[in-house]
Amino acid sequence: MPAGDTIAAIATPQGSGAIGIVRLSGPEAVSVADTLVRRPGASLAQCRSHRAVRGVVIDPTTGEELDDVVVISYREPNSYTGEDMVEICCHGGSYLLSRVLGACLDSGARMASPGEFTYRAFLNGKLDLAQAEAVADLISARTSAALRAANRLRAGALSEIVVSLRDELLDACSSIEAAIETDDEDTLDAAASLQGDLARLAGRIDALLTQARAGRALREGYRVAIVGRPNVGKSTLFNALLRRSRAIVSPAPGTTRDTIEETVEMGGLAVTFIDTAGLHRARGIAETIGLQRTQQAVDEADAVLLVLAAGRAPSEPERELASRLGDRCVAWVINKTDVLPLHRLARALARLQAQSPSAPLLGISAITGEGLPELEKRIVQSALGPAGDSDHVLVTHERHVRALQEAMRAVGLCREGLTTGIPMDVAALYLREAADSLAHVIGTTVPEDVIGRLFSRFCMGK
Incomplete structure (x- = not known):
């Protein structure tokens, strides 16, 4: 331009x-x-x-x-x-x-x-460039938390931290270069004193990187697939989370044959729930396509709710799915707790916990609403971290994440090299590389074509 x-x-x-x-x-x-x-x-x-x-x-x-x-x-x-x-x-x-x-x-x-x-x-x-990106984020914000995150970025909260980190890296680099000009003893002293400083810097960069998942959820929204066998109440749960009747609910198994998506604001996030066809052996082309779309929804989701009917044990394919999902599985959601006596429900939950000790369990009733507030809390925590707090998230762009990862890599190489005795001029090069990576966040060393592509995504008139 x-x-x-x-x-x-x-x-x-x-x-x-x-x-x-x-x-x-x-x-x-x-x-x-x-x-x-x-x-x-x-x-x-x-x-x-x-x-x-x-x-x-x-x-x-x-x-x-x-x-x-x-x-x-x-x-x-x-x-x-x-x-x-x-x-x-x-x-x-x-x-x-x-x-x-x-x-x-x-x-x-x-x-x-x-x-x-x-x-x-x-x-x-x-x-700077991070603040410029925040202008676009303000325009596209869909929730209160996304708006607050964009305003923090626009006010320079991330830029201030990045500039501070970069200044400290450059100061450390200058200390090494000054030591190189003197004698070997000064060089060894500089290397020893630098290890603590670099450990602290690495910790601060890592703290920013841990925000990446939450930042992405704030900017792009959070997709949650609701998965389970037919007639366990997936569509009833879907409607309950939306607080309106969106999916058709019927006692007949297999009512849902295609995926249905709706977005709601939950804990300041734009959460898109995907109701899916029940997991079963397909009969005919329509059911086969429906199950393929269920698998696609699971693959593309940020998180998954695995739904069971109270009193029924998970099948082997369901346990394999939970294992494959890892931390993307928010919980085994035990639905229809309102239809089981408490003593039978307690035995069923204990049995399931013994079969899947690492999987979080949560009993709910999509009909009465029992357990839904806790489920919503866990969904938000899965996106934002255990505290479920979006008010301190600063890293919301993949470009920031890549730059911070490159800075962390270079700092790690420098720390490792100082331990193994690499030449100090090489250690200084690593620190300059880390500083240059951080400069990409605020735009002081970003190539012109990258900057051009970034601004081309803005709306006309802004």
Whole structure:
């Protein structure tokens, strides 16, 4: 994306609304707006920054009045992009906004690329790359927790930690390089004292990496497949978790033959539940396809609820599935506890626990709602960790995870090398590599084509 010229775009969503905004940014933003907006008194160039003024937009080609508008100018560097900016606030009709945008382009502005306003803010030091990504996260946030995470990222919470880690790595590198210039004894002392510092740094990086699963769940949502044999109450549980009747429920086994998906907010997460066909020997093409889709849902899910009817033991295929899922299995969900006497239920749970000692068990009744709050709590914990706390998650992008993993790898190689006696100049190279990896998070060493691809995912006008 070129920079230095003046760009324009519609900044509000497509469609009709009460208000629409056409945004300009660049050295000629104010003069372009002055060409279009007729108003009594002082021109926009003479108005104070951040002041709203009223005027009429004129088509510069035909002289036609297009709309009665409010115009706000923002003078560099005190604007979103760090350049002169103008926002023309019109009535929100699609055709009207396209005419006002066309008038801006006819007056010398260029059509902005997707994300170009935020790209210019990045170039002008108004925000770093992690903060720029947070702007897109704010726009796409679907839940309260995702919104809070995006705001923490935009405020620079992750950037501050990364800069601190990078500074400490560079300080350690400088200490090694200084020791190399002196004598062997100083070099050995530097290596010994460095081990503790690097262990602490590695711990801080690892603490960020442990947030990766929760961060992904916050940004992208969390998919939970509900799996079990026919007629164990999977669809009833599905409806209970959604708090509305979405799937058809029938006493007849095999009612559900295809997967059904619905998303709800749970613990601040966008949780998508997938109701699946019952696990059984298929009879006919339709049931075969249904079971194939069940397997696909299990493979693609972030977590799985394995549902059993109270009093029934899991089959061997079900136990194999639980073993294969590992920590993706949230729990053996023992449904229909309302139909068993307590003493029989206790014996059934004890028997199941003995057969599957590592699997978490939870008795519920999808009909009465008993046990559902605890089940919901466990689902949130499986996404966010044992504390179920989303308010401290900072690492929400795969790009951040890869950069942190590379930094951790380089720090690990340096620590191992210091133990085995590698040359100190090699140890210094490892630390610089780690520092460069951390710089990728905030964008100081990211290649231009990577930055271009990142901003191209933004919406137009942002």
